[in-house]
Amino acid sequence: MAGVLYVWAIGAGQIGNAYYSAAAKSMSTSFTNFLFGSFDPAGVVTVDKPPMALWPQAVAVWIFGFHGWAVLLPQVIEGVAAVFLLHRTVRLWADEKVALLAALILALTPITVAINRDNNPDTLLVLLLVAAACAFTRSVRAEESRTRTKWLLWCAFFIGCGFLTKMLQAWIVVPAFALAYLVGVSAPVKRRILDLLAAAAVLVASSFWWVALHAWWPGFKPYIGGSTDGSAWDLIIGYNGLGRVFGGSGNRGGGSGQQPEMMFYGPNGVETGPGAMFGGQAGPARMFDAAVGGQISWLLPLSLLVLAAVAVAGVLRRRAGIPGNAPERAGWFMWGGWLLVAAAVFSFARGIFHPYYTTMLAPAIAAISAAGLMMFWRARSRVRFLLPLSVAITAAWAFAVVSRDTAWHGWTRWAVLGIAVVAIIGLLAGLRRAGLVAALVAVLLTPAVWSAATAARATGNGVMPAAGPMMPLGGDPPPGAQPNGRQNRPQIGMMPGMGGNRGELTEEQRRILNYAKENSGGAEITLAVSGPAQAAAPYIMGSDEVVIGMGGFSGSDNAPSVGQLQEWVSSGKLKFVLSPGERGGPRGGGRDDEGRQEWIKQHCSEVDPSAYGGSAETLLECHA
Incomplete structure (x- = not known):
């Protein structure tokens, strides 16, 4: 299913993000261009990201020639690999049913479908972080200390590769992994700390070798794009680092008048405001707003409910003196910490923020939601209300998101409500299997429709990939001012020349x-x-x-x-x-x-x- 959604008609003329596509072609022309990620064939300046995500694209262009499908095919492969690897990881942590459901949720996440049909770096970043989660899961389940340490070092290595894909964004998960290792391994505290120190060394080495290579390269080398002094270190700290989090006119990561702005058509016309760049206003509601909500938030309320339930159960179990399962506990800390820390950073980031960044949340949401749904379904009678409650909350949120633009498959909101009612009645009546099937349909119907519609569209905004009713500013004005029209429909104000190019000269x-x-x-x-x-x-x-x-x-x-x-x-x-x-x-x-x-x-x-x-x-x- 993931393969079909990601690969469908990718050769229909779209070129993805022209900035990265041009770089992939330039990188295929010389080793130095390839190594440093040069945007142009002369090797004057690099793209404003590390080159790892572009290396597979450049290789594909070198082998097959420059075509849109050659640039996008590596993304499809990486996206499918992430779904497969998430299944294997969750199966180690939970069981086969949970793993299959988690893989299905990831495959049907709308923004993940959109980004995996594009050539932005986030697709490879997700794959590498899922690989890190897989290595971590193997580590905490290992019985021998040497095996446990080995897999933890592999985990650190994959996160380091993520750093070479999208710099500090990959490190967002590090606190979650470190805490999960401390609470999920029964080894002596000293050994756990030594293991984490060794992993930190691997993380630093695998993250910064390319930075050091560029700094010490003896011959001609491209200027690091996005930096103020041509160095990769400045890019890490500034434009792609603290600037993304704190913003500010003095920090290039915070954007300037040169950057496009996310605008909203509401009942009173175009609405903008401070911090409304790309992904809406910074704050606790960002993951649910008009710009981001339809991309990733479908199962976010469910995930938060699951984490709250697990936390309460853990406290009660500890008070009762009931021993827990250490690897299982480590998994909850890892997935939960991944989701909470990343969502918090994205929500409050005051610099440049794109809605498609939230595809990084998808694996954690998928694992938590799948495990929670099966846990609620298997729960004892006194807490069996949690599954009907989950269905009700998820269906209500889907209804709210779809209602923002009923012209985009608005029928799904009523379908979801109807199926949710059937599921809740069935579950309360004791029809457990039938109720579970209806519950899963109610939970996944709308994101599945959005994902399929995104793939069927067979086109996309290469610069701002998104699922759902998004279009560039400057097209036909949506009826945002109408009483029942497309209120708060996200519009992307674009810099001239950013979109619409198919790799051909006029x-x-x-x-x-x-x-x-x-x-x-x-x-x-x-x-x-x-x-x-x-x-x-x-x-x-x-x-x-x-x-x-x-x-x-x-x-x-x-x-x-x-x-x-x-x-x-x-x-x-x-x-x-x-x-x-x-x-x-x-x-x-x-x-x-x-x-x-x-x-x-x-x-x-x-x-x-x-x-x-x-x-x-x-x-x-x-x-x-």
Whole structure:
């Protein structure tokens, strides 16, 4: 089922996130580009993430050539592998029924379906964290100390690989794993602490070897995109680290006027506010709001109820002096801590936050929900009300989420309520098996429909993958102001050039590139594109010419520097610059981009548009 949902029509023309797709092609052209994750074939600047998620994509492009399906196929494989591995992990922790249900829930999580049909790094991150959970589960179940330590070190290694996929986001689960090991292993305290220290050493080594490699690389190396000084360490602490959590205009991770903003069409028109970037307002309700709720929150109330019930049962068991099962306890701490810590970080993060980040919650929600449902179903008579209560809460929340936009499969809200009523009656009447089947249908119907509809759409927003009724701002206005219309429908305000590209050049872009190639005098760099990376991405994907984007993702990175531009032009390596911003197109920003723009004004002159057939963009010829 996961394979069908993830792979369905991925070759229908979509290219995923053009920024990462262009990088995958550039990385397939040289070892240095591959190693450091260069966005452009000249190796000027990297993407603003570590390269591990792009390595499989670059290999696929190298083998099969550059196609949308070649870029997306590794994502499909990784997504299916995560479902398979979650089943194996939960089976070790609980049993086969719980494992199958957990795998089903993960496969049918709407945002997981959307992200696994895209080429953002989150798909590999989820797989690596599930692999870490599998290794951890094997560790706490091992009887021999050496085996237990070995699997814990593997757990740390997989989390370290997650760091090389999406940096500090992978470390969010570390507190949960560490606490779970302390409470879930019967070894002496000293041995547990030594094991965790050894795991910490492996975690640091597997996380930072690439950072050290870039710092000490003896030859030419790309500038680390998103950093202020070209180093990976600055990216870790700033843009992809503390900036994501604390935000702030002084921290590049907190966003700026250059970044798109999540807007909402409500009864009073467009609604925005401080902190409403991408994923709605920061706060305890973010996981349930209009931007995020339909992506991940379907079983979140159920998961919280399960964790509360398990906590109460654990306290009562401890007071009664009843010995518990240490590996089982470790699993609850691991999955529960994973969910609670990650949800808290995402909810209160004041920097850049995308709704698709929440796919990281999906494995924990799946494991907790599956275990809780089966636990409630098997419970004694005095607490058998918990399963009907779970069905009621989940169905009510599904009704609320679907009611936000009834034009998007609004029929499911009534279907869920009807099936939930049947399930509750059946469970209260003692029809346990029939009641359980109806309960599972009621719980999973709406996310299943959203997931199937997302896959059937066979297209998507590569920059902001999402399931459900989301569309780019600038299309037909939704009837948000109507009494029964699509109220609070999330709209994504996009930077120009961010979406809609299928890896092909338009006729105008082809004319510009051909002119630059024919008149460059054999320059090593055919064209340098000013502005955000998305402006250069079509030229990289749609040709085999050496085209670079100046300034990285947002156009504000110091790559290339003014000195590099001067050297390139003086040595004949570069002759033509494309400046989309001259006529209202996307532009970079910041001091570094201002310096480049000033240099371009002084050293470059506009080419007569009639020479290449005219364009909305401005082609400039540069001189030393």
